[in-house]
Amino acid sequence: MEAKPLAIPATLDDCARIARENGVHTVECFFVDTWGMPRGKMLPIEQFLTGSGFCIARVAYSWDTRSDIHPTPWAQLDSEFPDMHAVPDLDTFRVAGWTEGLATVMCDMEDPKTHERIAMDARGRVKETLKEFEALGYTVKLATELEFHLFTSDWKPISDKSYCYSLDRAEELEPVVGAIRAALTASGITVEASNIEYGQSQVEINLKYGDAITMLDNTILFRHIVRQVARQHGYNATFMAKPINGGAGSGMHVHQSLCDLDGNNVFAAQDTSDPVHSDVMRRYLSGLVHNQLALQAIAMPTINDYKRIVDYSFSPTQVCWGLDNRMVGVRCITNAGPGTRLEVRWAAADANPYLVAQGYLQAGLYGLRNDLPLQPMSGGDPHADTSLRRIAHSLEESVTNFSCSPFSKEAFGSIFVDTYTAMQRTELAAFAAHVTDWEFNRYHDIL
Template sequence: MNMDTINRLIEENDIEIVRVVFNDNANVARARNIPVKFFRDTVAEKGVQYPSAMLSVDTSANFVLSAGAGFSGGYGSWLLKIDPGTFKVIPWAKKSARVIADLYTLEGEPVNVAPRSVLKRVLNELDREGLKTYGAAELEFYIFKQYDQSGYEPTWTGLQCYSEVKQGEVDDILYDITVGLAAVGIHVEAANTEYGPGQFEISMNPQWGVGQADAAFTFKSAIKEMMAQRGLLATFMTKPLTGLSGSGSHFHHSLYDKETGQNAFYDANAADGLSDLARHFIAGQLYHAKAISALANPTINSYHRLRPYTFAPSNVTWGLENRMCMIRVPGARGQGTHLENRLPGADMNPYLMMAAMYAAGLDGIRRKLPAPAPVENQDAYALSSAPSLPRDLGEALAALNADDELIEYLGADFVQSYSALKMNELNRFADHVTDWEIREYRELF
């Protein structure tokens, strides 16, 4: 998309405001709302300034000095420069459009700790190998009528996933989401209730390259905003309800040969249809699984989901059509051959999760790591030989900071900055007295 097309869309839709947006390291969607005249005259070409301090802000809006240059660095400005191909008219907002931006220094260099920049660097490494990426996040989420300290009221009740009767009760929600997403180029492949009261699952069409993360970023923002306009709360918090289903973000993805356009994971002569490259890629994700967890499950809450016998992974395994494993290889072959990594929670930042997944797989390819045998005719959860996934965010961060190969791909500056934000989150939680502790101990001792 070029500026001629953007200007035509602005005129045809009477756009007055353009949101310039990006997804930060705390997984917060940040935006600057730009009047259309200033957008056309200045921002579209030159960008708009953005304070560098905001990449040192954690999920509580606290400034974490060690995540950036600190006060001694002065917290100067950076630039948000738009990616014209992401410009979309957003029908749920009055006379508004939205465009995703990359962060640059005032000298014109990409900000190397920004999530979209991290993913682009990894994709460039795959490009050097003659490979291009294609994938989509399959997101689960809850929508509540009420969700606060006094309790919760879901938009539908029970546990009947895929129930036509239950889906009929929320058909207007599913319709608005499907139509709204289509308007911004995200085409729903399937939408249904999931295994929790008020829980939904939506599969979207795959995208190439950075577009697969852009789509997941837009998907989450769109659903939260559309539901807020209905007086509802949509949450991608991984485990909002104790004892009930967590929300995942299964990542379906594949690699294709740039020259031939053929699926690089497929081998017609292999008994299971998987190429040697696919096996090395799987091996890389298994090898780096604990470090990947820090980016695929980025919050304290994320780790309540990774429990055995919950249809979420709890150990490092792979299998053919096996939903108990961390990596499931669906049955499709030929050009449709792909992996489903079931590790990520719904609260992941798609740019960082996908960067970690692709970097790990690429490392497996380059080092020709051997994949173990897939889990077959066994209970994957009961395999004592399979390494366990991290039990908490602290363990995952330790694994990330000890993973030299992954740090090389993601960037040492990024890993340091990200870890500082997350350690501050952990330290704040460690100082917090939870409701569980109060109920458990206040009368007993």
């Protein structure tokens, strides 16, 4: 089975050959909406090989998580809801490792008349940002670590205790977790390791680093494969940040480094008297720290994500950075030679990987282009340091920070910022109007 993405540049003839050799009859064509959910259409292989792509309503970029439509700057109710055109990126064509007869491909979204990139298409925007790095002489390497929770088929936790790193527990879950790893591998995604995580019913799978777009595509496919294979084995999987009261949250840790055009890691040691070692790494880091509050609404896009922000839970709660410290927002992994990197620990596991990467990369560029002061390194326990700024502890606060930041408009464009803000304010209004189980149980029989 030839599952890995095709060598660049791929052609329809390449896709036809691989489909024929692997019995592919259907192609699952992906784009990713603003929430990070995979959307698209299933095309018979014969239709896919015409190369025409497909059209889909552009309102898909601004509806809510349940596909309800609300007015936004991107799609007003009197806008007639026109189409956008999905153009398969043939370099991403691969045989699916979890379902027979299926292949997948990522799509670039464009205006059907002008053929320009759709302003809300985060994947396309990341591609443009990577060209900015190339103009400075750099390529970007990324890796993602995502945690998720496993539930029974009727959404009950599979455990009420924590078994972090337990191999006994890992073997119990190997029928499903091993099947997930196998499906990832068969789909051309290299797995480094899996383990039982800190939370009850929680698992983590680490993917091997690679070039930025490939890794972001793999992250989307990873979440899709986890959900599909879990269902095939009688489980449900969720990347919701905090699905269990009192339990550990699920995060998306993004490891990132820059290489020169010869492939040398420019974050690696140059000045060992400086804890960060590399001036390029220091400047990139300064941009991340400087813009953390503006990016929080992207890294933590749902109301539930803010339940994850708890001191001493390995979720960062302050604006800070440190060396190999899992309680800070940006963990600097130095003295690792070619593996020297920054691990940004802000994002929830349910965030849109393309938007998260776009924010981080633009923040890094901001640091490279500006002489920013870098606040002192946090050592030991950052939660005990009262001098550190606290991050926003509600979606409402973080959306305000995002919408008011000039950096946000530079990084994402005005139409995206205004639309994203409107989407989040609609989400907040829906939550505010809903009577929760907690409220009912708290008050109904005594007031």
